[in-house]
Amino acid sequence: MPADDDELEGDDKLTAMRSVWLSMRDEEPSDKGLAALMAAAREKAGAMKDAEAAPSESWWQKVLAVFRRPPVLALASVAILVSGALVIANRSDTMAVDEKAASRAPAPTSAPALDHGAGGQQAGSAALDVAAPGSASPPPSSAAATVPEATTEPRVMSPDKNASDAPAVKPRPAREKAAERRPLADPVKKTEEPPAPPPPPPEPVAEATVKTDAADGRAPATRGPATKPPQTEPTAGGIGATSSAMTDGESMGADVKDKDEATSARQSRVLQLVKQCESAAARGDCAAVKALAARIRTEDASAYRARVVKNASIARCLE
Amino acid sequence: MFNETADEDLMVMYQKGEVRAFEVLLSRHRKPVYNFILRFVGDKETAEDLLQEAFMRVIKGAEAYKRQAKFTTWLYTIARNLCVDQTRRRKHRKHASLDAPMDSSDESGTLMDVLPGNEMASDRKSVNKQLHETMQRAIASLSDEQREVFLMREFLDMPFKQIADVVGVPENTVKSRMRYALEKLRLELDEYKELAKAAP
Numbered sequence: 001m002p003a004d005d006d007e008l009e010g011d012d013k014l015t016a017m018r019s020v021w022l023s024m025r026d027e028e029p030s031d032k033g034l035a036a037l038m039a040a041a042r043e044k045a046g047a048m049k050d051a052e053a054a055p056s057e058s059w060w061q062k063v064l065a066v067f068r069r070p071p072v073l074a075l076a077s078v079a080i081l082v083s084g085a086l087v088i089a090n091r092s093d094t095m096a097v098d099e100k101a102a103s104r105a106p107a108p109t110s111a112p113a114l115d116h117g118a119g120g121q122q123a124g125s126a127a128l129d130v131a132a133p134g135s136a137s138p139p140p141s142s143a144a145a146t147v148p149e150a151t152t153e154p155r156v157m158s159p160d161k162n163a164s165d166a167p168a169v170k171p172r173p174a175r176e177k178a179a180e181r182r183p184l185a186d187p188v189k190k191t192e193e194p195p196a197p198p199p200p201p202p203e204p205v206a207e208a209t210v211k212t213d214a215a216d217g218r219a220p221a222t223r224g225p226a227t228k229p230p231q232t233e234p235t236a237g238g239i240g241a242t243s244s245a246m247t248d249g250e251s252m253g254a255d256v257k258d259k260d261e262a263t264s265a266r267q268s269r270v271l272q273l274v275k276q277c278e279s280a281a282a283r284g285d286c287a288a289v290k291a292l293a294a295r296i297r298t299e300d301a302s303a304y305r306a307r308v309v310k311n312a313s314i315a316r317c318l319e
Numbered sequence: 320m321f322n323e324t325a326d327e328d329l330m331v332m333y334q335k336g337e338v339r340a341f342e343v344l345l346s347r348h349r350k351p352v353y354n355f356i357l358r359f360v361g362d363k364e365t366a367e368d369l370l371q372e373a374f375m376r377v378i379k380g381a382e383a384y385k386r387q388a389k390f391t392t393w394l395y396t397i398a399r400n401l402c403v404d405q406t407r408r409r410k411h412r413k414h415a416s417l418d419a420p421m422d423s424s425d426e427s428g429t430l431m432d433v434l435p436g437n438e439m440a441s442d443r444k445s446v447n448k449q450l451h452e453t454m455q456r457a458i459a460s461l462s463d464e465q466r467e468v469f470l471m472r473e474f475l476d477m478p479f480k481q482i483a484d485v486v487g488v489p490e491n492t493v494k495s496r497m498r499y500a501l502e503k504l505r506l507e508l509d510e511y512k513e514l515a516k517a518a519p
Contacts, residue, residue, distance in 0.1 A: 014501060017508055020450050021458075021473060027363075029353035037378070041333075041341045044378045049336025051382070166411040 270300040274307045277314055286317035293318055326390035334381055339382075345374060351475060359402040360409075361459050369405060373398045385507050389481065396485045399467055406463055412448050457507035465500035468493050470485070 057065070066072060277292035291316065297304040308314050321329060321343040332340035352373060357366035376397045384393065428484040458466060467486060479497075483490040 014505070017501075017504060018473065020508070021454050023447065024451050026350060026354045029349055029370055032367055037345070037371060037374050038338075038342070039336060040375060041345075041378050042338050044381060045333060045336045045338045045341065048334055048382055052335060111348055137468060 266299060270296060270303045273299065274303060277308060278311060281311065281313040281317050284317075289314055289317040325446065327388075328385055330381065330384050330390050331386055334384065341378070344377075344390070348394060350373070351497065352394065352411050355475060356398055356402055358455075358458060358474065359399075359466060360405050361455070365405060369398070369401045372401055389484075391477075392481055392484050395471065395475070395477075396487075399471075399485055402467070403463060422433055457504050460507060461503060465496050465503065468496040469500040469504075472497055 067076070191278070273292050273296045277289055277296060280286075280288040280292060293308050296308055308318075321332075321340055324332075324340075324343070326347070329340040329344050333344070348403045349370065353366055353370045356369045356373070357363060360366055360369065373394070377394060384390075403413060405421060458469065461469060464486075468482055471482045471485065472479070477485070479490050479493050
């Protein structure tokens with residue numbers, strides 16, 4: 001008996017019974033069908049030998065065979081769907097981040113936009129005119145098309161074709177100073193009102209950033225609500241409610257904050273202009289260098305002295 | 320040359336076209352498989368047909384055989400499945416008459432002939448014959464599940480694990496079936512225990 005026998009063993013009655021069936025003779029099978037069996041065996045052996053002698057599948061055939069199996073196909077489909085979803089999700093995240101960054105950062109002024117031409121000048125001027133935060137102006141020329149809609153930072157377009165040479169942002173310091181000095185009118189109202197009317201009584205801090213155009217000498221007609229940054233377009237009712245709820249102390253704190261923001265924005269703008277100026281000088285585009293240098297001097301005289309005048313390549317262009 | 324070789328190695332050699340390996344396998348297993356089938360179905364002619372069919376299936380499936388599988392497990396699984404199919408088919412037919420011959424040969428007796436008589440067998444030979452026939456009937460009275468387990472365990476000396484693999488049930492189920500089979504055989508053979516003691 002096999003070694004793994006259990007409690008079935010050790011029974012006398014069972015042992016006696018087992019002796020009976022173990023004494024039963026095994027019968028011999030007849031040879032009937034044996035020849036047919038051996039013939040089939042030979043035939044099959046020949047077939048198997050031929051199959052083994054045949055060249056085996058190459059590795060890529062095996063891989064292909066594996067990929068043809070339904071479970072692998074199903075797995076591949078799921079993997080493709082999941083990875084596609086991930087890619088799309090990542091892209092939308094990146095786009096959202098880009099949009100945010102674009103809305104925060106000043107509008108990029110690309111150096112090629114400075115190429116002069118009939119339309120190029122306009123485009124160049126549009127690109128050069130980086131608006132102060134809150135300033136809004138719908139571009140009257142075709143250059144508007146080059147400004148991505150996602151860029152909520154409005155740009156100031158000068159209708160003058162020679163605007164690239166004569167910076168359109170000259171009055172900007174005064175405008176900014178004015179913005180720092182006093183709270184400004186409701187931007188919604190501003191776009192509708194002529195520039196002359198006196199500013200309304202002090203308004204909430206939230207509006208301050210968009211009120212820098214109050215002192216701007218530009219015609220209101222050049223501004224459009226569509227180009228205003230979304231965060232600077234609160235509803236009149238909302239503004240009024242906020243405004244009435246504000247105390248004088250809060251207003252003063254907001255003014256200081258606004259001042260800091262304006263300063264940092266100006267510094268970053270100047271820094272960017274300096275970089276553009278350097279790259280234009282490196283290219284040898286002296287016209288652009290002059291225009292940019294003029295803007296830098298207007299924006300920040302100290303930066304002009306420190307970085308523009310002392311730069312040899314820029315200085316060569318300015319001579 | 321092949322007599323010492325394991326069944327599994329012989330099968331692999333046959334896969335490579337060595338007919339002699341299959342011959343050895345056939346000579347090694349033909350008789351035990353035949354007796355297993357015969358005790359299962361109880362009919363010589365059917366047993367020979369099923370034996371032929373079992374080895375035919377081995378030939379057909381030789382290509383797919385893997386070295387890791389135990390050859391006897393595979394072979395007895397085929398044989399057992401054929402037996403089960405056969406008994407299922409037979410159940411649809413009329414039950415055998417007590418007057419009908421036990422097999423097709425003219426020499427074979429009827430079931431009535433082998434039923435135990437009232438008088439004790441006079442000599443040892445007749446006692447043995449009577450015991451064996453009683454044993455045959457007792458085995459035949461087992462259910463298919465109990466019978467296959469009993470035959471593999473007692474006549475083929477298979478471990479419970481291998482029986483479980485052949486039958487396709489857990490090992491504990493096999494043990495349980497074996498216990499029930501032995502209990503039933505004990506009851507069936509109780510009245511012949513004196514004969515069993517007298518048997519060689």
